[in-house]
Amino acid sequence: MVETDPRAALADLAAARGDSLAALSAILGRNAAYLQQFVRRGSPRTLAERDRRMLAAYFGVDETMLGAIARPAPFRLPRLDVAASAGPGALVDGEIVLGTDAIDPALADRLGLRDGQAAIIRVRGDSMAPGLLDGDHIVVDTADRWPGPRGGVFVIRIDSATMVKRVVPGVDGLLVSSDNPEAGAVPTGEVAIVGRVVWQMRVLR
Incomplete structure (x- = not known):
């Protein structure tokens, strides 16, 4: 340039x-x-x-x-009409884009996000409290779909239900759990990982 x-x-x-x-x-x-x-x-x-x-x-x-210093363009990502349930799971027929939000490009770089491989999803329920609360918006890296040995918090699908849970690899497959000890049981079924939760966007309450 x-x-x-x-x-x-x-x-x-x-x-x-x-x-x-x-x-x-x-x-x-x-x-x-x-x-x-x-x-x-x-x-x-x-x-x-x-x-x-x-x-x-x-x-x-x-x-x-x-002479002004050029500012990098904001990193834009879609906001999806999908509630990643922290309860029993939200039924999802499709992912509808409600709009786009922007985050600082330096933050996007620090989180390792790439264009077209991240989205904002709303959390529903309290089974991941106190870390994630009902109504929180989370940034999901859809390029990161493997928990690694230490595991992490992921948006997953079990059958047609979408939810946010803690996932760690186990001997017989992925182990899925809630952070809230008072939460109900996680539904059984095949686990498909949508992406890793890498950032929480919360409005002060």
Whole structure:
């Protein structure tokens, strides 16, 4: 990616519109020499955020052209109309996308998420309390479908029921349990892992 010199960019934008640097300085409420000194002497070294924002809006360009630091795009993931039950299991006929939410790309990178391989799902029930509560939204990494020797919390399907449970590998297959000791028994049947729960999105209560 080729970086643009903000001083040269400003001079080119002003010349293209026939605006003098003095006139542009006046628009900013600065003295007449302000932008001329910026372009020709490099003083100030960078434009003030307010000045940069006003000039970008005036010329209809992105602020990065005038020296703003480019911010990485947010990591977007679908919010599914699926309740991952922390109780007996929610019946699911299909996964309907309600919309998309965004998380910080640095967080997505730290969690190891990849585009198209993560989703947000709502928790229903309290069998995973106190870690997960009814109504919590969780980020599920659908690329991670193996618990490993230490296990973890996963969204799983047993028959047509979708639920969130703790899963660890056992001698005879996967062992599924609830964190809440007062929860009812986990349904029996073949376990299919949807993905690992990697983040909890909770509104303060």
